[in-house]
Amino acid sequence: PPPTGDDWDIRHFHINSTVTSRYATTIITSRVTNSMDESKEIEFHVQIPKNAFISRFRMFIDGQVYDGVVKTKEQAQQQYTQAVSRGQSAGIVSSVGRTMEEFKTSVTVAAHKKVTFELTYEELLKRTLGKYELQIHARPMQPVADFKVDVYIYEKAGISYIDVKGGLSTKALANAITKTHADKQAWVHFYPTVDHQKTCDSCGEQGMNGDLVIVYDVTHSGSFPDNIMVMGYFVHHFAPSNLTRIPKNIVFLIDQSGSMHGKKIEQTRTALLHILNDLAEDDFFGLITFDSSISQWKRELVQATSENLEGAKVFARNIPASGGTNINDAVLEGAHMLNAHPREGSASILILLTDGDPTSGETNPEIIQSNARRAIAEKFPLYCLGFGFDVKFEFLEKMSLENNGVARRIYEDSDADLQLQGFYEEVATPLLTDVTMIYLGGTNLTKTNFSQYYNGSEIVVAGQITDNNIETFIPEVVAISSNRKVTFSNTNTSVEPSTETVAEGLLQRVWAYLKVKQLLEKEVLLSGPEKEKVKKETLELSLKYSFVTPLTSMVVTKPQEDKTEVLHKPQEGKIQHGLELMHGGEHHYTQHHLLIGIFTNRTSPLGTVLKYMYQTMVHSSIKVQGPGNRSHKNVGDEDNNNTRCSGCTWPHQEGTGKENKTDSWKPTCPRNPEDCSSRKCPQHQKDAFHKLTLRPP
Numbered sequence: 225p226p227p228t229g230d231d232w233d234i235r236h237f238h239i240n241s242t243v244t245s246r247y248a249t250t251i252i253t254s255r256v257t258n259s260m261d262e263s264k265e266i267e268f269h270v271q272i273p274k275n276a277f278i279s280r281f282r283m284f285i286d287g288q289v290y291d292g293v294v295k296t297k298e299q300a301q302q303q304y305t306q307a308v309s310r311g312q313s314a315g316i317v318s319s320v321g322r323t324m325e326e327f328k329t330s331v332t333v334a335a336h337k338k339v340t341f342e343l344t345y346e347e348l349l350k351r352t353l354g355k356y357e358l359q360i361h362a363r364p365m366q367p368v369a370d371f372k373v374d375v376y377i378y379e380k381a382g383i384s385y386i387d388v389k390g391g392l393s394t395k396a397l398a399n400a401i402t403k404t405h406a407d408k409q410a411w412v413h414f415y416p417t418v419d420h421q422k423t424c425d426s427c428g429e430q431g432m433n434g435d436l437v438i439v440y441d442v443t444h445s446g447s448f449p450d451n452i453m454v455m456g457y458f459v460h461h462f463a464p465s466n467l468t469r470i471p472k473n474i475v476f477l478i479d480q481s482g483s484m485h486g487k488k489i490e491q492t493r494t495a496l497l498h499i500l501n502d503l504a505e506d507d508f509f510g511l512i513t514f515d516s517s518i519s520q521w522k523r524e525l526v527q528a529t530s531e532n533l534e535g536a537k538v539f540a541r542n543i544p545a546s547g548g549t550n551i552n553d554a555v556l557e558g559a560h561m562l563n564a565h566p567r568e569g570s571a572s573i574l575i576l577l578t579d580g581d582p583t584s585g586e587t588n589p590e591i592i593q594s595n596a597r598r599a600i601a602e603k604f605p606l607y608c609l610g611f612g613f614d615v616k617f618e619f620l621e622k623m624s625l626e627n628n629g630v631a632r633r634i635y636e637d638s639d640a641d642l643q644l645q646g647f648y649e650e651v652a653t654p655l656l657t658d659v660t661m662i663y664l665g666g667t668n669l670t671k672t673n674f675s676q677y678y679n680g681s682e683i684v685v686a687g688q689i690t691d692n693n694i695e696t697f698i699p700e701v702v703a704i705s706s707n708r709k710v711t712f713s714n715t716n717t718s719v720e721p722s723t724e725t726v727a728e729g730l731l732q733r734v735w736a737y738l739k740v741k742q743l744l745e746k747e748v749l750l751s752g753p754e755k756e757k758v759k760k761e762t763l764e765l766s767l768k769y770s771f772v773t774p775l776t777s778m779v780v781t782k783p784q785e786d787k788t789e790v791l792h793k794p795q796e797g798k799i800q801h802g803l804e805l806m807h808g809g810e811h812h813y814t815q816h817h818l819l820i821g822i823f824t825n826r827t828s829p830l831g832t833v834l835k836y837m838y839q840t841m842v843h844s845s846i847k848v849q850g851p852g853n854r855s856h857k858n859v860g861d862e863d864n865n866n867t868r869c870s871g872c873t874w875p876h877q878e879g880t881g882k883e884n885k886t887d888s889w890k891p892t893c894p895r896n897p898e899d900c901s902s903r904k905c906p907q908h909q910k911d912a913f914h915k916l917t918l919r920p921p
Contacts, residue, residue: 515547569707
């Protein structure tokens, strides 16, 4: 069984975060004593932000330091496989949640001995809706006498305000927070007592389990360049204020296929009504719904007058949900609507919301992406919102990136309508279009061209100063504001070096972080030799700066019997490797939880292991592809010729699954379970644990 916190005492648990020029370096340190009279497995289990890269992990035991080493996936895999073949250990120790990932490891410690775990991760904070958020998750698994969170922030431009939010900042715990703000610096300390850790919301005998969120913004002076850090490398944060908003043309493409039935379509209607209320009168908009075919509220863009908005709301309240998913025709019609209504001095935006794969009309993802590229022709961004986990997120991500947009997952939860509204608010107020960042005397630049700049956001560019000569370094920004060209420059004042406030090498790490993030996005768009070239560059940077990215892994060699553990960085929408659930000849993860297993005893009964894994699978709702390698289409889409069981709300196909009569498949649905091909019926899922095998990746 997994270890429990009752077997050890956490002597101290410290989280120390330093933020300089929006770049946060966080160190979590946990010192633990085995309080038992025998050796015990001690666990270290924390959550880190999704956008962060782990850059260091160490364990201190009996005066020895055990360092995690970042290696290529192939090298890590080889070491992992060798360890598994010796029966020593197995495990990938991370999983994907909404905003956080888990890091989990354990080590066997002798009776009454101590171990210190130290994890470092780095992230560039993103400005959204006029603020930066540093999210710190605390779940030490027991009340800790010496528990501390220390945050220090330095911003050269000045800090305009700072606040502390999150579940750990409420009620009694608010008294444990001290906050100090002095111009360019701010300090936040969180020192809860043991009693505090037991009595707060989401606290108990196992201590705290929640978030502390540090929210702040910087001072925007209006001068240029007001926010640039220079020391060998430069980092430029561009967020001009006092600009006039640009009227927008916006088209919403709403999936109304059968799989959107129920709560999803209700939440979409609610969000759409709020968004329509937010449109300004000089905005123009269009509504297109799609299932197997497409439907338009109006055939062309209309102005957001009160009369038109009321008509649109009636249409939004009555969006049904049935049929297939014709993404291709919807995107083409949306692009046509925007292209047919060019307005000088405006910004156009196309937003697609879907919960499934294309099943009607053109269904080949590559052809759909190619059609979208041709129709949009880089005139405006396409933002793709994937609702739930039945979507091919990689398909949406590539289509967005090819058209200067981003893809965002909308989580099936009670606040899905707020997630949709929140995304819209990020792009609701365009201030600049066709933004070009120019740096004379700069080299090795990150991305410098941006289709739009929105109010409350920020553009960040990093690079190297040519020959480290700051005298010849001249930044400039050219963009379109409404219908006129604007230039941001300051030739009178030279850029000052930031040597007095920036730790040596920090700006170089910010540059590397940005570069790796952008190269990973670029890799999605490429194929063949070009893709391999970008992959090689990304890998070299990841290894040089010890970032755990999707191309690298961290190998941790443990003291007992040279046991080895491997950490992989998860990717949104990608299959995760490690312990693989095999079902019907193919593995297929689409949920946001991963199954974690660490085996240190090769004689452990297989039945116990399978039972533990099964329970994890059920609670995590892991989706496993059905028998005979049948691909799963959108549950509820009529084009799939699905019928519904009486007694359960999930569709089942007739006459399939006959080859699996020997499966350990116990029906709880009135219909013959052998007719079920999707294996997604909740009543069935609990008993659908069959043909399960374990193998290393």
